[in-house]
Amino acid sequence: MTLRADHIAGAFFIGFGLLVLALSGDLPTGNLSMPGSGFLPKIAAVLTIFFGGVLVLRAGESKPFETLSWTDVKHAGLVVGITAAAVALFERLGFLTTNVLLILTLLVVIERRRLPPAVAYSVGVVVITYVLFVYILKTPLQAGPLGF
Amino acid sequence: MESTFLSLAHGFSVALAPANAWYAFLGCLVGTLVGVLPGIGPLAGISILLPVTFGLNATQAIIMLAGIYYGSQYGGSTTSILMRIPGEASSVMTCIDGYAMAKKGRAGAALCIAAVGSWVGGTFGVLVLTAVAPPLATIAVSFGPPEYTALLVLGLIFLAYMSSSSLIRTLLMACLGLLLGMIGIDNMTGHFRYSFDLAELGDGIGIVPVAVGLFGLGEILSTPSASAVRDIVSPRLRELLPTRREWNEAAMPITRGTVLGFIIGIIPGSAHVISSFLSYAIEKRVSKHPEQFGKGAVAGVAGPETANNAASTGAFVPLLALGIPTSPITAVLIGALMIHGVSVGPMLVNEHPDVFWGFVASMYVGNLMLLVLNLPLVSLFVTVLRIPYAYLYPLIIMFCIIGVYEVNNSIVDVWIMLIMGVVGYALRKFDCDPAPLVLGLVIAPILEQSLRQSLIMSNGNYLIFFSRPISLGLMMVSIGLLALAAYAFVLHRADWRTRLARAEAGEPER
Numbered sequence: 001m002t003l004r005a006d007h008i009a010g011a012f013f014i015g016f017g018l019l020v021l022a023l024s025g026d027l028p029t030g031n032l033s034m035p036g037s038g039f040l041p042k043i044a045a046v047l048t049i050f051f052g053g054v055l056v057l058r059a060g061e062s063k064p065f066e067t068l069s070w071t072d073v074k075h076a077g078l079v080v081g082i083t084a085a086a087v088a089l090f091e092r093l094g095f096l097t098t099n100v101l102l103i104l105t106l107l108v109v110i111e112r113r114r115l116p117p118a119v120a121y122s123v124g125v126v127v128i129t130y131v132l133f134v135y136i137l138k139t140p141l142q143a144g145p146l147g148f
Numbered sequence: 149m150e151s152t153f154l155s156l157a158h159g160f161s162v163a164l165a166p167a168n169a170w171y172a173f174l175g176c177l178v179g180t181l182v183g184v185l186p187g188i189g190p191l192a193g194i195s196i197l198l199p200v201t202f203g204l205n206a207t208q209a210i211i212m213l214a215g216i217y218y219g220s221q222y223g224g225s226t227t228s229i230l231m232r233i234p235g236e237a238s239s240v241m242t243c244i245d246g247y248a249m250a251k252k253g254r255a256g257a258a259l260c261i262a263a264v265g266s267w268v269g270g271t272f273g274v275l276v277l278t279a280v281a282p283p284l285a286t287i288a289v290s291f292g293p294p295e296y297t298a299l300l301v302l303g304l305i306f307l308a309y310m311s312s313s314s315l316i317r318t319l320l321m322a323c324l325g326l327l328l329g330m331i332g333i334d335n336m337t338g339h340f341r342y343s344f345d346l347a348e349l350g351d352g353i354g355i356v357p358v359a360v361g362l363f364g365l366g367e368i369l370s371t372p373s374a375s376a377v378r379d380i381v382s383p384r385l386r387e388l389l390p391t392r393r394e395w396n397e398a399a400m401p402i403t404r405g406t407v408l409g410f411i412i413g414i415i416p417g418s419a420h421v422i423s424s425f426l427s428y429a430i431e432k433r434v435s436k437h438p439e440q441f442g443k444g445a446v447a448g449v450a451g452p453e454t455a456n457n458a459a460s461t462g463a464f465v466p467l468l469a470l471g472i473p474t475s476p477i478t479a480v481l482i483g484a485l486m487i488h489g490v491s492v493g494p495m496l497v498n499e500h501p502d503v504f505w506g507f508v509a510s511m512y513v514g515n516l517m518l519l520v521l522n523l524p525l526v527s528l529f530v531t532v533l534r535i536p537y538a539y540l541y542p543l544i545i546m547f548c549i550i551g552v553y554e555v556n557n558s559i560v561d562v563w564i565m566l567i568m569g570v571v572g573y574a575l576r577k578f579d580c581d582p583a584p585l586v587l588g589l590v591i592a593p594i595l596e597q598s599l600r601q602s603l604i605m606s607n608g609n610y611l612i613f614f615s616r617p618i619s620l621g622l623m624m625v626s627i628g629l630l631a632l633a634a635y636a637f638v639l640h641r642a643d644w645r646t647r648l649a650r651a652e653a654g655e656p657e658r
Contacts, residue, residue, distance in 0.1 A: 009578040013320055020327055023342055033608030035600045037334035037341060040592075044326045051320040058316070068577055076369035076573055080566065083365075083545055087562045090549065099549070103542040111538040125543055129550070138203045139554065 005068055006059035013052030020045035078110050094144020099126045156278055159505025163513050168211055171204065172510045175212035176517045179219020183239075184227055184529045185540065190220035191477050191586075192364035195356045196547045198484055199554030206488035207503050211510040213484050214464075217477055218270055218511070221457045222518045225262040226529050229255055229449070239456070241428040245441060245448030256388035256526075258449050261395075263522045265402045265454035270515040272406045273413065273461025277468070278508055281497070284469035288494035291470075293601035294612050298622035300595045303472060305626045306415050307584055308633070315633050318584045321575075325588020326595070328353050335593070336600060348560035355483045355590055357552045359476060361565040362582040364548045366572020368541045388523055390446075398450035401431050405454030412455070413462020415474065423459040424452035461511065468496060468504065472594075476586035483590075487555070 020041065027038030086102040093101075103122035107113040130148075133139045162168060182193030194216050201209035224239035229246035242262065249258040291299070308318040331342045332352030343349035390398070405427045412423040431451040432441045441448050466472045471493025473479035482492045490500055497504045552565045575582050606612035613619045 005578050009580070013324075016324075020342075027339060027341060028337075031608060032603055032610065035603055037337045037339035040596045040599065041327060041330045041341065044323050044330070048320065048323045048327065051316050051323065054316050055320070062579075070577075072370060072372045075372040076570075079369055079541075079545070080570060083549075083569075084566060087549065087559065087566060090553070090562065091559055095550070099546045102549075103546060106542040106545070107538065113538065121539060122542075126546070129546065133200075133550070137200055139199055141550065142553065142557075 003065045004059040004062045005065050006055045006062035008065055009062075010052045010055030010057075010059060013055065014049050017045045017047075017049035017052060020048070075110065079106065082106055082109065090142060092145070094146075094148065095141040096126060096130055096148055097144050099129075152278065152282060155282075155501065155505050156509060158501065159507075159509030160512075162207060162502050162506030163211070163509035168208055168506065168510065169513060171208045171212040172215050172514045173517055173521075175215020176219040176222075176514050176521060179216035180223035180226075180518070180522060180525075180529065181532060182216060183220035183223020183225075184532060189363055189367070190217050191359050191480065191583075192367070192544075192548075193220060194477060194480050194484075195359045196364060196544075196551035198356060198480070198487075199551055201484065202487070202554070206485060206490045206500070207506045209484055209488055210481065210503060210507050211514075213481055214507060214511065215514050217481070218457060218460045218514065219518055221270075221460050222263065222266050222522050223529070224456075225266070225449075225453050226259065226522075226526065227533065229258045229262065230530060231533065239424070239453075241424045241452040242449055244428075245443075245445045248442065248444035249446070249449065252444050254390075254394075254444065257390035257394055258446075259526055260388050260390055260523060261398045261446060261450050262453040263519055265398065265405065265450045266457040267515050267519040268402050269406045269409050269454035269456075269458035270461050270518075271512065273410045273458045273464075274508065274511040274515065276410055277461060277465055277511075281465055281469045281508075284465065285494040285497050288470045291494070291618070292616075293598040293605060294616055294619040295622070296598040297595065297602050298613055298619035298626070299470070299472065300591050300598065302622045302626045302629075303474065303591065304588070305629050307587060309629045317580050321580055321582065321584040322588040325585040325590075326592045328358065328585070329589040329592020330596065335597065346560065348556075348558055352593070353564060353589065354555060354561060355476075355480055355586065356555050357561040357565040358568050358589055359480055359586050360548050360552050361568025362572035362575070362586065363476075364544060365565060365569025366576065366582065368544060369569055369573040370576050371537070371541070388526075394446050397446040401427070401447040401451035402454045404430060404434075405451040406458045409455030409458025410462040413459035413474075414465050423455040427451040427455035464511075467492060468507075470494060471496070473587065473590055476583050476590075479587060479590035 024038050024041050024045065027041065028036030029038045029042060030036030082102065082105050085105075086098050089101070090098045100122050103126065104118055107118040107122065108115060130141060133141050163172065178197065179190070179193070182190060194213050197216060198213070201212055204212065225242050225246065228239040228242040229250050232243045232247035246258045246262065249255065304319075304322050307322065308315050329352065331349055333340055333343075333350050340350060405423075408427055408430065409423040412426065428441075428448060428451060431445075431447040432438050435441065435445070435447055437445070463474050463478050466474050467478045467481065471482070471491070473482055485492050485503070490496070490503055548565060549562055552561050553559065555561065572582050575585075602612055603610065613623050
């Protein structure tokens with residue numbers, strides 16, 4: 001049997017629905033005349049499992065899993081990693097420093113751009129954005145240890 | 149009717165106030181840019197720019213955000229015609245004949261016809277909205293929990309039926325959205341659900357981090373810069389005016405697209421996408437020269453572009469009259485108004501007439517601004533398109549982070565956005581449209597509350613949904629749609645969804 005995309009997707013949704021049901025153990029379902037807080041979540045989880053099952057059963061209509069293109073996964077992984085690092089630093093370093101570092105790293109590490117134009121671009125757009133938000137739109141942005 | 153005109157006149161006095169007109173202009177300009185730039189659609193654009201409206205009052209905020217929405221429909225046509233890249237999903241059909249016209253040296257004419265068609269569609273939509281929304285709101289005041297439950301169930305089924313991806317996938321995505329929407333404190337019992345002792349999750353997951361993650365970051369993750377190749381056809385300003393023959397060819401498609409788009413816009417689902425596809429299909433069917441479609445047929449640009457703008461306006465009818473979002477974009481707009489302390493629903497027109505009528509009037513003004521803005525500034529938008537994608541996406545990621553963080557000053561929201569970005573990337577890999585997920589997330593609290601209230605009212609008798617005339621009617625439509633969908637599903641018939649997928653893939657119709 002050929003493993004198809006919908007086999008994987010359907011199995012994931014079935015697993016997710018089962019996980020939600022497991023996590024809903026302590027939520028009262030109640031009854032029809034007084035539904036509890038677990039009433040609708042459990043219905044939605046059962047429906048997720050049901051539709052996931054239908055997806056698996058009709059997986060023959062989907063593409064073979066091996067034909068899915070994953071050429072962009074390295075780019076996506078790098079972007080997620082660098083953005084995650086920026087999010088982790090955001091409240092400590094503040095808007096200006098974090099975003100200059102974020103844009104600079106994306107340009108230099110992923111896009112292989114030369115350092116001088118990358119520095120100029122990242123500093124320029126971040127400072128313009130800061131001025132736009134803080135001074136023109138009067139929307140305060142996260143400050144860093146130096147107060148900006 | 150007279151009171152409607154008086155109210156509309158009041159709306160114009162609000163919309164034409166210099167500050168409000170300025171924000172309408174700003175919204176239209178930014179919206180056009182959002183539509184022009186591939187990789188950032190109207191949903192991500194509105195969500196990211198939500199914090200920009202925090203310093204504004206509710207009227208200015210909704211005027212600006214709505215300007216971004218319908219401006220993006222205008223802008224989407226520019227990349228479709230000049231680059232054969234749809235700036236956003238509803239412009240897919242415009243790529244086919246718009247780019248073919250551009251290759252024949254008629255890029256300017258195609259842009260002009262798209263802009264005029266968009267203006268006609270948008271303006272007609274606002275006219276009908278003006279007439280229909282207030283009386284509909286009066287009827288909706290009498291809705292109780294069973295009617296709202298039936299309406300929301302119908303909305304979900306309509307969404308599944310009308311969605312451009314498969315029925316099962318749409319329902320799956322809606323279920324996922326409902327589950328996400330139930331995270332946090334249960335309003336009726338006070339139970340914490342799936343919050344894992346995180347105080348930030350007590351209030352539930354916001355629509356902004358989910359929408360920005362799925363549609364903003366998710367799109368970036370799926371688009372490596374090396375694949376974002378640009379081959380732009382630059383129009384000359386003197387070529388902007390279509391010939392008399394082109395105008396004649398565009399007239400009827402614009403008329404049909406206007407009516408079709410508005411009607412589809414009212415129905416839940418990705419209305420602007422569906423309307424452009426249906427308009428293209430109808431134009432091809434009624435054309436005396438169907439062989440010209442795909443080779444630069446004027447009707448192939450005029451019809452879809454008009455329809456998607458009329459649909460954008462039509463989507464505001466259920467939003468303003470019933471307080472029910474029919475698409476993720478209108479859901480974000482509801483969120484934006486709630487941030488400003490305005491509850492959307494049938495009482496909006498009475499409780500906040502400035503917001504309601506100011507918004508409606510601003511759409512007349514905005515549509516006119518877009519017509520004036522789009523044609524002379526087309527060379528500016530072409531210049532924006534020349535910015536390398538490698539420099540553009542880091543900027544979009546920065547705006548994603550600011551946009552999400554500024555809503556609640558919560559870093560947990562930014563982490564949710566990042567997780568949703570990865571989820572959005574994975575969903576695209578498996579051909580799952582994330583839009584129903586966002587809609588499910590938004591309607592989950594309303595659906596849950598109205599369903600539970602209905603069952604409590606009837607002492608557990610679910611026949612309550614079939615014993616009241618309005619809810620009975622809505623439920624019958626739901627059952628009818630499910631039966632239709634099941635028929636096509638069981639018999640494996642190629643319905644319009646399959647044909648849309650083929651058209652998007654560039655495959656010939658069978």
